[in-house]
């Protein structure tokens with residue numbers, strides 16, 4: 001286990017921000033992780049996976065630990081279900097592909113989400129009508145305070161929309177994740193976004209899990225900027241949830257406001273619509289801005305700093321508050 005000093009993190013965050021860490025290391029086993037935690041004297045320790053949900057806004061004075069613990073296996077629970085155990089450092093999309101290859105269903109709609117499996121429970125990743133919590137059974141967690149490892153059940157994780165216990169308590173490091181997937185009679189979710197439309201277009205009448213994965217991959221490639229070509233972290237903000245009274249009030253001035261009922265009292269509003277309506281879509285200042293097709297995605301055209309992007313995001317939040325009286329919450333983790 002090598003510790004590198006004065007290390008550029010440009011290849012370790014999909015925003016492509018050129019920030020430096022005083023110290024950097026990559027760990028590939030729990031033993032290495034525990035050792036570095038107990039021996040390294042830096043007060044600040046920052047853990048990263050694929051770096052696809054972070055914005056680095058400063059020089060990191062402490063140690064960055066890249067979690068690179070690999071391994072994936074499955075065991076049959078019964079005729080219908082298998083349990084898959086994926087270690088934190090496995091790239092999420094590669095894990096999805098592994099499951100498809102083994103005819104295990106349940107995460108095909110989560111194809112092509114960047115990042116590693118260890119971070120997937122943190123914001124309960126979701127896309128195309130499926131969230132991680134739908135298939136999650138448990139995860140193995142190292143508590144930095146006690147240096148003890150324990151198993152967290154689904155209830156322990158307190159999953160919500162883009163939220164979990166891990167967002168609130170940063171002392172928990174996820175080492176591996178267990179999912180319960182189908183061996184047969186896969187329950188396909190095709191009604192979300194343009195999945196169904198695309199299947200019809202391709203003439204696929206009886207889709208299999210691999211078809212769903214292919215279609216989702218295609219749609220995502222068409223819609224979202226590829227971080228390898230244009231720095232970004234996916235959705236920068238969460239879609240806000242407002243109550244019925246707020247929605248009725250907003251409809252007076254914005255009769256076309258899109259909304260999705262999530263309970264009798266609460267409605268989800270697409271943050272991208274709010275940002276577009278506020279005039280930010282496609283806006284560019286120096287090397288940062290809002291993507292021209294996806295108003296929810298902030299981008300780095302080359303040499304933007306994390307500080308600049310953060311400041312810009314604050315101006316968007318301020319405008320949304322002023323125009324709609326809605327607080328936009330960050331989805332991205334600020335470092």
Ligand SMILES: Cc1cc2nc3c(=O)[nH]c(=O)nc-3n(C[C@H](O)[C@H](O)[C@H](O)COP(=O)(O)OP(=O)(O)OC[C@H]3O[C@@H](n4cnc5c(N)ncnc54)[C@H](O)[C@@H]3O)c2cc1C
Nearest residue numbers: 049050051052053114115116118119125126174233234333
């Ligand atoms: C183009 C693009 C599209 C995206 N689309 C989606 C989408 O559809 N749905 C969705 O939900 N997300 C999406 N995301 C966000 C991102 O892919 C996910 O949040 C992903 O799970 C982040 O994984 P990561 O390994 O890159 O995490 P990182 O960015 O490395 O880390 C994220 C946070 O988790 C912490 N962390 C990382 N690993 C661990 C661990 N093992 N234990 C404890 N803490 C840890 C880090 O300290 C940091 O605070 C998208 C991002 C991009 C760039």
